[in-house]
Amino acid sequence: DAGVIQSPRHEVTEMGQEVTLRCKPISGHDYLFWYRQTMMRGLELLIYFNNNVPIDDSGMPEDRFSAKMPNASFSTLKIQPSEPRDSAVYFCASSPRGLHYGYTFGSGTRLTVV
Amino acid sequence: QQPVQSPQAVILREGEDAVINCSSSKALYSVHWYRQKHGEAPIFLMILLKGGEQKGHDKISASFNEKKQQSSLYLTASQLSYSGTYFCGTASFTDKLIFGTGTRLQVFP
Secondary structure (H helix, E strand, C coil), X not given: CXXXXXXXXXXXXXXXXXXXXXXXXXXXXXXXEEEEEECCCEEEEEEEEECCEEEECXXXXXXCEEEEEEECCEEEEEECCCCHHHCEEEEEEEECCCCCCCCEECCCEEEEEC | CCCEXXXXXXXXXXXXXEEEEEECXXXXXXXXXXXXXXXXXXXXXXXXXXXXXXXXXXXXXXXXXXCCCEEEEEECCCCHHXXXXXXXXXXCCCCCCEECCCEEEEEEC
């Protein structure tokens, strides 16, 4: 299996622009998680899906952030408009059966908003 | 609600042992352990479920004391490849996984 695939690996954008991050989970994994990692706040859960349905989005920082999972093999995290404080590494992870199984993380997207 | 890890950093020589602790104020159902190397994604090490079991993989093992809501990760006879930042993640039965602040481990020859 190719693992969890994220794109792009790096993204540099100007403040105010829309940013879309993409994730392909491992086939057969029913749960998908979006995490953000910064030095100050560590690894924060933004949102997670079960069978393509958003279950908990309480970690989404503001209305500028939105996430979708239109099918079992694809998810997006969108930031519109982007701000410098959104600069972070964004990880997507998937799990075969939920919160109490090991997560497989993608390589992450390093986002820089200037 | 974020679990507390200790120590924040550990420096070892090859062959030495280390213990990393993780404690939570919430009633836990599971504790996860991950290792992350600089510039890479976190890698899953092991998970412990409510029941106080101890798990092991090669020279890395962990325990879970559900009464104290604590878990410990034991690294025995450390190798250079053990270097990285170790995160615990804790979850109640129905709630999301929350990661600790991490423990940076450096192993020198």
